[in-house]
Amino acid sequence: xxxxxxxxxxxxxxxxxxxxxxxxxxxxxxxxxxxxxxxxxxxxxxxxxxxxxxxxxxxxxxxxxxxxxxxxxxxxxxxxxxxxxxxxxxxxxxxxxxxxxxxxxxxxxxxxxxxxxxxxxxxxxxxxxxxxxxxxxxxxxxxxxxxxxxxxxxxxxxxxxxxxxxxxxxxxxxxxxxxxxxxxxxxxxxxxxxxxxxxxxxxxxxxxxxxxxxxxxxxxxxxxxxxxxxxxxxxxxxxxxxxxxxxxxxxxxxxxxxxxxxxxxxxxxxxxxxxxxxxxxxxxxxxxxxxxxxxxxxxxxxxxxxxxxxxxxxxxxxxxxxxxxxxxxxxxxxxxxxxxxxxxxxxxxxxxxxxxxxxxxxxx
Amino acid sequence: xxxxxxxxxxxxxxxxxxxxxxxxxxxxxxxxxxxxxxxxxxxxxxxxxxxxxxxxxxxxxxxxxxxxxxxxxxxxxxxxxxxxxxxxxxxxxxxxxxxxxxxxxxxxxxxxxxxxxxxxxxxxxxxxxxxxxxxxxxxxxxxxxxxxxxxxxxxxxxxxxxxxxxxxxxxxxxxxxxxxxxxxxxxxxxxxxxxxxxxxxxxxxxxxxxxxxxxxxxxxxxxxxxxxxxxxxxxxxxxxxxxxxxxxxxxxxxxxxxxxxxxxxx
Numbered sequence: 001x002x003x004x005x006x007x008x009x010x011x012x013x014x015x016x017x018x019x020x021x022x023x024x025x026x027x028x029x030x031x032x033x034x035x036x037x038x039x040x041x042x043x044x045x046x047x048x049x050x051x052x053x054x055x056x057x058x059x060x061x062x063x064x065x066x067x068x069x070x071x072x073x074x075x076x077x078x079x080x081x082x083x084x085x086x087x088x089x090x091x092x093x094x095x096x097x098x099x100x101x102x103x104x105x106x107x108x109x110x111x112x113x114x115x116x117x118x119x120x121x122x123x124x125x126x127x128x129x130x131x132x133x134x135x136x137x138x139x140x141x142x143x144x145x146x147x148x149x150x151x152x153x154x155x156x157x158x159x160x161x162x163x164x165x166x167x168x169x170x171x172x173x174x175x176x177x178x179x180x181x182x183x184x185x186x187x188x189x190x191x192x193x194x195x196x197x198x199x200x201x202x203x204x205x206x207x208x209x210x211x212x213x214x215x216x217x218x219x220x221x222x223x224x225x226x227x228x229x230x231x232x233x234x235x236x237x238x239x240x241x242x243x244x245x246x247x248x249x250x251x252x253x254x255x256x257x258x259x260x261x262x263x264x265x266x267x268x269x270x271x272x273x274x275x276x277x278x279x280x281x282x283x284x285x286x287x288x289x290x291x292x293x294x295x296x297x298x299x300x301x302x303x304x305x306x307x308x309x310x311x312x313x314x315x316x317x318x319x320x321x322x323x324x325x326x327x328x329x330x331x332x333x334x335x336x337x338x339x340x341x342x343x344x345x346x347x348x349x350x351x352x353x354x355x356x357x358x359x360x361x362x363x364x
Numbered sequence: 365x366x367x368x369x370x371x372x373x374x375x376x377x378x379x380x381x382x383x384x385x386x387x388x389x390x391x392x393x394x395x396x397x398x399x400x401x402x403x404x405x406x407x408x409x410x411x412x413x414x415x416x417x418x419x420x421x422x423x424x425x426x427x428x429x430x431x432x433x434x435x436x437x438x439x440x441x442x443x444x445x446x447x448x449x450x451x452x453x454x455x456x457x458x459x460x461x462x463x464x465x466x467x468x469x470x471x472x473x474x475x476x477x478x479x480x481x482x483x484x485x486x487x488x489x490x491x492x493x494x495x496x497x498x499x500x501x502x503x504x505x506x507x508x509x510x511x512x513x514x515x516x517x518x519x520x521x522x523x524x525x526x527x528x529x530x531x532x533x534x535x536x537x538x539x540x541x542x543x544x545x546x547x548x549x550x551x552x553x554x555x556x557x558x559x560x561x562x563x564x565x566x567x568x569x570x571x572x573x574x575x576x577x578x579x580x581x582x583x584x585x586x587x588x589x590x591x592x593x594x595x596x597x598x599x600x601x602x603x604x605x606x607x608x609x610x611x612x613x614x615x616x617x618x619x620x621x622x623x624x625x626x627x628x629x630x
Contacts, residue, residue, distance in 0.1 A: 023463055049462045053455075054488040061452040061485075065428065065459025068446045069467075073459065091449050186444040186460065188467045192392060192422035198438065200447035207394040207440050 003168035008133040009034035013042050014171040015140035016074060022048035023066035023073035025059035029081045030334050031160035032104040056081040060088035067097045068199050070185030072144050076102030079110055083118055089153045090119020094201040094221055098147035101155045104163040107329050107336055111306035114155050115280040122222040126232060127279040129157040131255040133167045141174040148179050150228060157279060160335040161252045235283035236275045239265050240290050243272025245353045248311050249300040250276050257300055260346045269353060284314035291316040298352055301325040302339055324348040390414050395440040402602030404592030405434050405501050407559040411569045412499055419576055421468045426460055428453040432474035433507045451482025454489035457496045468579060470497040475516040476506040479541045493550030493584035497575045503594035504613060511597030515539045518616045542589040546622040552583025554623040558591040560606040583625055591617060
């Protein structure tokens with residue numbers, strides 16, 4: 001295996017091409033911009049198309065069009081740009097068009113945005129949050145697979161570290177199961193046959209092939225996300241089995257927390273890490289198991305507390321939960337601030353870990 | 365004095381009448397539409413479908429349809445269709461056409477769809493020279509939501525949101541979108557037709573044909589703006605729609621070709 005020194009954005013681009021992504025459209029916005037640049041550099045050579053769209057709304061709809069035509073397609077942005085795309089993401093969910101969205105976020109304040117969305121309707125977006133570039137390469141390929149498998153929009157929750165850092169990485173095609181042919185895709189060949197196709201959120205279909213209609217379609221979509229939820233939840237536990245103090249973190253923050261947990265373990269502290277890999281579906285059942293015997297659950301995320309809602313919903317005992325993260329952004333507003341630093345995380349974990357555990361009344 | 369040698373044979377039946385009559389339903393329409401009496405859109409849609417048949421491109425035609433009354437027509441339109449978000453049809457069509465350049469990709473949009481919500485999409489797609497054909501059904505109101513003012517409502521027009529008539533002080537001026545698109549380098553063919561008279565219908569069909577041909581020839585974005593009647597949204601009797609359109613819209617939006625390759629060469 002040969003490692004190649006690649007910027008994260010280039011590695012993700014190569015992974016997307018390895019997954020047969022052949023259309024990309026986006027609008028420059030830091031720190032998503034390097035991904036758009038890499039896509040525009042590499043897509044043409046791979047026989048694909050990359051468009052520097054005039055807005056996030058246009059970029060997302062171009063990608064939706066290319067997907068509706070049966071091709072693996074993607075778009076991306078961060079924060080405010082993803083907000084503009086939410087109308088399209090909801091549309092893709094409800095009319096069942098696969099769409100891969102790269103959120104190269106500025107920090108972790110897009111958690112609600114990715115997991116709750118801002119569009120309308122009973123939909124969810126499968127969201128993978130890689131901890132590093134190597135994992136992002138895998139997640140990118142997996143996301144194209146999941147988008148097609150479920151005919152749904154999916155999100156890679158990256159950040160400025162994933163976008164801009166250079167690492168030695170090997171982009172190997174993942175071995176994923178075959179998927180059924182896209183017999184729903186629009187290619188014009190059914191036009192004039194009496195069996196022409198229609199892609200539409202209201203799904204009323206054609207006269208000769210009536211669809212389920214809005215009520216049937218939206219119930220079907222909701223049922224699909226209910227099916228996805230228990231099946232696609234992914235997580236990782238590090239020293240989580242015998243931890244007294246369990247840190248919960250995702251994405252790049254989890255990578256830093258993992259380093260600190262290993263360091264503290266080496267010093268004899270019973271500290272562990274629980275890392276949701278999918279932010280939706282949230283690995284709730286696994287978190288409930290992992291928190292059964294711990295004395296405290298420390299949530300480290302770089303926002304004012306968003307994932308902590310899901311932790312509160314699933315932790316074995318809500319009273320053991322402490323928030324040790326916070327909003328932390330650099331002076332330009334584009335990248336992580338001083339909280340994403342191993343000594344800072346170590347100090348925050350130890351401050352709680354050293355405290356005698358508060359055992360709530362009624363719990364032995 | 366010349367004499368005529370015409371004789372009338374009264375012993376045999378006369379030949380059957382011409383079957384060229386417009387009553388024959390086009391095969392791409394699978395049933396009856398549900399649009400209001402006096403609406404101009406069914407005529408315009410029929411012209412588009414007949415043109416695709418005339419050009420022999422039906423089996424590679426893909427439509428992208430926005431939001432508006434004509435959306436209900438899609439259920440009986442035997443063409444592969446993506447029904448997309450309000451205003452976004454040119455962007456969706458861009459994605460389709462770029463990946464399937466051999467296809468004939470068209471958008472169907474109303475004036476609220478294209479000129480209000482989707483102004484950015486149509487202008488940028490034209491500027492990029494996307495090789496698609498955009499059909500604008502312009503009746504000057506939001507028909508689907510019951511007759512509110514759009515960006516193309518002419519001055520003086522009464523709508524549910526300009527009850528005393530559109531006036532520039534309060535509502536601004538209408539946008540002549542075809543003129544804007546024609547001014548951009550990436551557009552190949554731009555025309556404005558109507559469906560209010562038989563002559564206008566025939567002329568508009570020629571425009572649609574040239575627009576699709578322009579796409580087949582790879583000349584960039586082609587646009588046909590078709591003035592259509594909306595008696596319901598205009599609060600006029602159905603039978604008066606055509607005259608009302610001629611009197612109110614056509615002076616503001618003159619019928620004719622605004623841009624074509626022939627014009628460029630001339």
